[in-house]
Amino acid sequence: QSRTVTGTVSDATSGEAMPGVNLVIKGTTNGTTTDANGAFAIVLKEEDNALVVSFIGYKTQEVAVLPAQTTLVVKLESDVTALQEVVVVGFGTQQKSHLTGAVASTNMDNFMKVPTGDALNALQGQVAGVSVSNATGAPGAAPVVQIRGLGTINGSSPLYVIDGIPSEPSYLNPAEIESISVLKDASAATIYGARGSNGVILITTKRGKSGKPQITINSFVGANDVNLNGVSAVSKAQKNAIMQNAYNNAGLTPPTWTMDNSKFADTRWADAYFKTGLEQKHDLSIAGGTDDVTYSFAGGYYSNNGTVVNTGLNRYNSRLNLEFKNLLHDHLKFNLGVSFVRKDLKNYSEALGQGNADFSPIMSLYTALPHKEIYDATSPNGYAGQDPLLGVVGAGNPIGSQMLQNNTNQDDYLQLNWGADLKVLSWLTYQFKLGVNSENTYNDTFLPAYNFGPGATVETPRTWQERARINSSIFNNLLNIKKEFNDHSIAVLLGQSSERYVMRSVGGSNLELPSSLVPALDAGIGTRNAYGGIVENRLLSFFGRATYSFANKYFIEGSVRKDGSTRFGPENRWGTFYAVSGGWAIHRESFFNIDFISELKPRFSYGVVGNQSIGDYKYQSLITLGSGDPDFPSAVNYPFGLSKPQTVATGASALGIGTPDIKWEQTTTSNIGLDLGLLENKLSFTIDYFQSKTEGMLVERRPPGSAGIQKAPTTNAGNLENKGLEVTATYRNEAGDFQYNISANVGTSKNKITKLGYEGQEFIDGYVEFNNYATTRTAVGTQVGEFYMKEVAGIFQTQQEVDAYKGKDGELLQPNAAPGDFKFVDINNDGVIDDKDKRSFGSGLPKASFGLTFNASWKNFDFTVMFNGTAGNKMYNAFKMEMYRLNASPDLLNSWTPTNASSDVPRLNYTDPNSNYTTASNYFLENASYVRLRNLQIGYTLPAPLAENIGLTRLRVFAGGYNLFTITNYMGFDPGLSNTGKFSRGVDKGFYPISRSFVAGITIGL
Amino acid sequence: CSDYLEVPNKGNLTNDSFWQTEQHVQQGLTAAYSALASWDGSKWTFFEEVFLGMVIRTDEISNNQSSGYAGKLASFTNTADESTASNNWLTRYAGIARANQVIQNTPNVPGLSDELKQAYIGEAKFLRALNYFYLVCSFEKIPKVTVFETDVDKLIPSQAAVGEIWALIESDLKEAETTVPQSHADVWTGRATRWSAKALLGKAYLFQEKWSEAVSKFKEVVEQGPYSLLPNYADNFNGVGENGVESVFEIQFSGDRNGGVDKRQPINWEITPAALDGWELFSASDWILEEMKTDLTTSDEYSDRVYESLFFDDPNSTIRRPTETDAIPYADVKGSLTFPQYFKKYNAWTDKQGDYVGTNVSLIRYADVLLMYAEALNENNNTADAIDAINTVRVRAHAEPLDNTFTKDALREQIRHHERPCELSMEYGIRWMDLYRWSKGSVAKESIKTTLSDHGKAFADNFVEGKHEISPIPASEISLNKNLVQNDKW
Incomplete structure (x- = not known):
């Protein structure tokens, strides 16, 4: 007697119904698959007592069926370590078990749990060897992403490819993402040739599956508070005390404004500058389809109104992916993706980068005198101007400047891609892809007139407005050959690609508006200025890849790509890149019989990839005509004549020199990897060791000033070596209702310059005050941007100590020093303390960065905790140095005096004759290793029957905290921030720290 | 392809x-x-x-x-x-x-x-x-x-x-x-002429103590060149006399802001007292005030160069706010000043757009040429002619002419520490270059440290x-x- 059993199969984690799941009656070959709603019906014979339920990427389950049972609910658990897992690679996919290169796929469950609007931010700590750090905590700020540390000093940013199209990741809504693969070594990245040397991040967006519409709503709301790590500003009384001591110790009369604590205001600038920010994200997705057409729509709204007043980010995303299958008698598939994003960003500009970059605006909160008022009802704009009684130090009003400015960006990003797969023969497919990205940026700056004193004055109401239209397009033709016979499996990819990028910009300004009420350009009564530019570049490429495997045990792969780029002169336009790799699945060998090892696969790869991240036209010798160079608009023009005002004549000069011989930078990487699975893959490891050599790094070689040019020529000026180790470990287990998994990853890297510029040339950088006091050096034998400075050997306690500190010829080493001053080490022992007495003190680049995620679920509760951090990196606390220099730090209340001789803060002296506070020294260099509780989340999913009762397929609520605490010895705001400058990483100028947030959210499936 | x-x-x-x-x-x-x-x-x-x-x-x-x-x-x-x-x-x-x-x-x-x-x-x-x-x-x-x-x-x-x-x-x-060329078309005024070259050449000789070459080059400029002194000393710094008869070479600035180009200079703000909205990056030293105060007219009043160089505690001393044109007497702001005296050269302007100004900044003006000529003459043992050259400069500012009792050494001292600083104070590096060359020269070598100490410069000890x-x-x-x-x- 047979009976019909009906039931559903759903994903154990998400609760979503699973179409297409195989159900086979145990011991037979009879079976069925679930329909679009995850439902099935199967006829069992009397003796049948179990079903085997399987689906790619999920653990196969054997489900017992009792003799009288007619309904069955199956929940399948995803199996990310499953050997049949498919990984996205360049121009295709590959079974994870067949991989020979270093390709990491991101655990999307963990990724999706990070409450952020920025996809790259969510990647932090998720993948071994991928370091994501915030340049600043400002809303909308792009994080600094490095794969395997610094492989070059020229742009270390990876290539981002979204659905096959090189794209800008900052527009992406994390909720749209289906998968993220990171191509780390040459064998994986060679297929991207000239742009692969910093690694490639491949992102695919969600597609629909056939079945009835699945509607999912995801929302979270968070409250953000800036975390200043306890760094405080001086009060008025503290400032007065410090200033009086500093002046008196220098034999000077203290300024009158320091003499009476009852006079003036006592403002806490930071209190008025920071606020609790509201962050929220709401996403709606609808996906489904038929056997012939599938669709996936995602719409999202993300907003972060910032922890600084008058700042904020709003982003609107929508994406539609359509797929038409079974065309031309099942020979043709066609897909279409379209995405539109609008991003509105307001009012925060950070002083990042290298060279003489200024301090962060936050610095001004700490250095502005507490004596100043913020508001002044009699001032036209409501904010207090310079107080004459405070003189030049009374200048500035950070709150007024922040509130009165109106600097908005509205950027639109339209992405369109069409693709078609034509099955020509059973083993031959032709694919074409057309991608078009259109980015329209609009910046509108309006400033009303204000006068807060020197450096904080806007003479007349003014506006600048700039638009740019960036069109980039890509056209790919691919041939895929796949052939399997006996134990042999061959796949060949042949491709051609042409890419084009055109940026046209136009801007206008008027520096004199008749009133703050009319910010339109047209309203201006001053000179009408217009400007704009055109930049174009192209890339033409041919590539191929062949993979061969035998018996699923032996894998080899080879790939090659030839790129032609307009960034180089006609002679050096073309570059060829290649890689070979292999792997051996030892665990599949018949002789291999170690039970607890379920996977053992060593891998090896070797290859050459390129880098062309330089600007356009660098090989040409350009003449700057008039105000044509946006970096130097006033550098070549000059007034002549008798009229008043004199007429400004147009000048022209070569402000740089062309370098016609420049060509690709090349990175050769060797990678040795091991995939190891233990205990039926409950515990798995992926281990990779790499070594790379980059030759002919494209470097903006700063010319000596005596060359008289202002723009650094780009040359193939350096070589660098980089090496490191990456380990990812995952452990998963369950005990009854309690299921948990832990995944940990760590990546190390260390670089070394082996050639740079002229023999003996050094790049010094990391200036900590405008153009003064360099803190880093890059030279042969050093790491990139290594901290290089004087060494402090304590504080002189007595005059005798000062007098006894002599060089080899008996000369006083520090004639200007007095007790309480730093004792600097005469490093080169030449009897003088000068610029040559500097040495290396490590780097701002971490020796290791790591992430640890723990997920657990018990019944309907789930719990996630994620830590990330870095080890072995230093930060130069330039913020503190500046606070000391300007007598603005409360630390100075504890400065050295004969009666406070144990203090490590040097003596106060207004003129600082020993230059304690204007010498870049290791005193201000701190260990910035940290461990941060990045994410903590507790969720509860309503049991399915209860959810169904209220008409839902799924309901999950969660609450948690983001960046709740950080363990570090670093004394500045945030050890997790990195300067974006290549040579000034770790130089902390008081950047906007990241926020601590409390988040609550909900997921609803309809 | x-x-x-x-x-x-x-x-x-x-x-x-x-x-x-x-x-x-x-x-x-x-x-x-x-x-x-x-x-x-x-x-x-x-x-x-x-x-x-x-x-x-x-x-x-x-x-x-x-x-x-x-x-x-x-x-x-x-x-x-x-x-x-x-x-x-x-x-x-x-x-x-x-x-x-x-x-x-x-x-x-x-x-x-x-x-x-x-x-x-x-x-x-x-x-x-x-x-x-x-x-x-x-x-x-x-x-x-x-x-x-x-x-x-x-x-x-x-x-x-x-x-x-x-x-x-x-x-x-x-x-x-x-x-x-000897001169340029009106629209090109401000470019160097052969006379600018001769004056600079004379200065180069002076710096190398090539006294006779310096004398003859300056003589050429003085006797054959197109230059004379502006009647009004102040017009050298307010734009009125720019590229005029006294101008040998100037850095050109302009209030014209076409094409997003900014060729203005900010001195009006930088040196003006904070009490008058300025930024007072520096002020005038006590020494220069005291030295200036000895620069008198025949009726024992302060000469034009005193009143037009400094803003100091005197009933006739005035200055302007950076963006306004009213002359403000010292007494009006005395109580709120941070420093006792300030420079006022370039404080007044006649070409301004926005906050900053188009007033040219002089590198070499004819008065400087005459004083350099005088110095070269004196070192070349022609003290009498040197005094004549100096007096031409003094008289323009209504300072009493020097009498002819000066010895060579006394006149050298007068030129170094009275005439040049009083006439050329705060102008484009002139004083520092002078101190530098006198410290490096072979004739009457003077230590900068000693001069600074004698003149009460703060931190001269360093x-x-x-x-x-x-x-x-x-x-x-x-x-x-x-x-x-x-x-x-x-």
Whole structure:
């Protein structure tokens, strides 16, 4: 007697119904698959007592069926370590078990749990060897992403490819993402040739599956508070005390404004500058389809109104992916993706980068005198101007400047891609892809007139407005050959690609508006200025890849790509890149019989990839005509004549020199990897060791000033070596209702310059005050941007100590020093303390960065905790140095005096004759290793029957905290921030720290 | 395929498509002039780095210790790491590189007469000499760059001997004084003339103590040149007399802001008292006030140069707010002033757009030429004629003429520490250059440290002889050019 059993199969984690799941009656070959709603019906014979339920990427389950049972609910658990897992690679996919290169796929469950609007931010700590750090905590700020540390000093940013199209990741809504693969070594990245040397991040967006519409709503709301790590500003009384001591110790009369604590205001600038920010994200997705057409729509709204007043980010995303299958008698598939994003960003500009970059605006909160008022009802704009009684130090009003400015960006990003797969023969497919990205940026700056004193004055109401239209397009033709016979499996990819990028910009300004009420350009009564530019570049490429495997045990792969780029002169336009790799699945060998090892696969790869991240036209010798160079608009023009005002004549000069011989930078990487699975893959490891050599790094070689040019020529000026180790470990287990998994990853890297510029040339950088006091050096034998400075050997306690500190010829080493001053080490022992007495003190680049995620679920509760951090990196606390220099730090209340001789803060002296506070020294260099509780989340999913009762397929609520605490010895705001400058990483100028947030959210499936 | 990769550069001319017409030469020359107002074209680099770096160390100036600008320099605790020296270096070499482009490309420009070519080249050589003059007096051992090098591997010259630089300055100026026109069309006013070249050549001789050459060159300028003194001393600093009869060479500024270009200067704000909205980066020293106060008219009142140079506690002393035109008496603001006296040169203006001004800044004016002439005459043992030259300058400012009882030594002292500072106070590095040359010369050598101490300069004690007379080679420069050797003691 047979009976019909009906039931559903759903994903154990998400609760979503699973179409297409195989159900086979145990011991037979009879079976069925679930329909679009995850439902099935199967006829069992009397003796049948179990079903085997399987689906790619999920653990196969054997489900017992009792003799009288007619309904069955199956929940399948995803199996990310499953050997049949498919990984996205360049121009295709590959079974994870067949991989020979270093390709990491991101655990999307963990990724999706990070409450952020920025996809790259969510990647932090998720993948071994991928370091994501915030340049600043400002809303909308792009994080600094490095794969395997610094492989070059020229742009270390990876290539981002979204659905096959090189794209800008900052527009992406994390909720749209289906998968993220990171191509780390040459064998994986060679297929991207000239742009692969910093690694490639491949992102695919969600597609629909056939079945009835699945509607999912995801929302979270968070409250953000800036975390200043306890760094405080001086009060008025503290400032007065410090200033009086500093002046008196220098034999000077203290300024009158320091003499009476009852006079003036006592403002806490930071209190008025920071606020609790509201962050929220709401996403709606609808996906489904038929056997012939599938669709996936995602719409999202993300907003972060910032922890600084008058700042904020709003982003609107929508994406539609359509797929038409079974065309031309099942020979043709066609897909279409379209995405539109609008991003509105307001009012925060950070002083990042290298060279003489200024301090962060936050610095001004700490250095502005507490004596100043913020508001002044009699001032036209409501904010207090310079107080004459405070003189030049009374200048500035950070709150007024922040509130009165109106600097908005509205950027639109339209992405369109069409693709078609034509099955020509059973083993031959032709694919074409057309991608078009259109980015329209609009910046509108309006400033009303204000006068807060020197450096904080806007003479007349003014506006600048700039638009740019960036069109980039890509056209790919691919041939895929796949052939399997006996134990042999061959796949060949042949491709051609042409890419084009055109940026046209136009801007206008008027520096004199008749009133703050009319910010339109047209309203201006001053000179009408217009400007704009055109930049174009192209890339033409041919590539191929062949993979061969035998018996699923032996894998080899080879790939090659030839790129032609307009960034180089006609002679050096073309570059060829290649890689070979292999792997051996030892665990599949018949002789291999170690039970607890379920996977053992060593891998090896070797290859050459390129880098062309330089600007356009660098090989040409350009003449700057008039105000044509946006970096130097006033550098070549000059007034002549008798009229008043004199007429400004147009000048022209070569402000740089062309370098016609420049060509690709090349990175050769060797990678040795091991995939190891233990205990039926409950515990798995992926281990990779790499070594790379980059030759002919494209470097903006700063010319000596005596060359008289202002723009650094780009040359193939350096070589660098980089090496490191990456380990990812995952452990998963369950005990009854309690299921948990832990995944940990760590990546190390260390670089070394082996050639740079002229023999003996050094790049010094990391200036900590405008153009003064360099803190880093890059030279042969050093790491990139290594901290290089004087060494402090304590504080002189007595005059005798000062007098006894002599060089080899008996000369006083520090004639200007007095007790309480730093004792600097005469490093080169030449009897003088000068610029040559500097040495290396490590780097701002971490020796290791790591992430640890723990997920657990018990019944309907789930719990996630994620830590990330870095080890072995230093930060130069330039913020503190500046606070000391300007007598603005409360630390100075504890400065050295004969009666406070144990203090490590040097003596106060207004003129600082020993230059304690204007010498870049290791005193201000701190260990910035940290461990941060990045994410903590507790969720509860309503049991399915209860959810169904209220008409839902799924309901999950969660609450948690983001960046709740950080363990570090670093004394500045945030050890997790990195300067974006290549040579000034770790130089902390008081950047906007990241926020601590409390988040609550909900997921609803309809 | 290859066509696909041919993308024209639509934004720039290249070195191959430039240098084809006379207009290109004029544009190249304009760019060389532009470097005078700083290498990056920024008014802040011009004043707060280059100008301030030249004046802040002198006995005329009292540094505002509350202002961060050039504080280490003012207290002689600066190091090679600081930006005043590097901005000075960058600014001069930018001018040299742009002049060199004119010098080497002009000969190949089609359709230009030899005479015109020579004139343009001579003018570029004047600019090159001027930049080398400031460089050699600031750093002494500097690379001699006479070619615009376009090979990136050849940008690391060694330092030349000081004498080689002076020889280049002399030869460039000797060429300029014969090839550059006597004057320019009205629209080009402000460019160097052969008379500018002669005056600078005289100054170069003076700095090398070539007294007789200096006398004859200055004599040529005085007797044959087009110059005279403006009737009104103040008109040298308020724009009224700019590019006028007293102007030998000026840095041109303008309130014109067409095309987003800003060629204004901010001195009106920088030096004015905070009580009048200014930024008072420095003030006038007690010594210069006391010295000025001895500059009297025949009726024992203060001369014009006292009232037009300083804002001080006197019923007749006035100054303006940076953006306004009313003269404000000292008594009105006395109670709220941070410092007892201020400079007021360049405080008044006649060409202003927005907050900043288009007033030219004088490098050499005819009064300076007369005083240099006097100094050369005196050192050449012609004290009587020297007194005449000095009196021409004094009389214009209504100061009582000197009598002829001065000995050579006494007149030298009078020139060094009264006439030059009283006439030329705070002007573009003149005082510091003077102190420098008197400390380096063989005639009546004077230690800067002693002068500063005698004149009550704060932090004179920190001055190390043999070190602080010049600037360190910027550390940034040494790191980029291994062939450079740091100056002694730095």
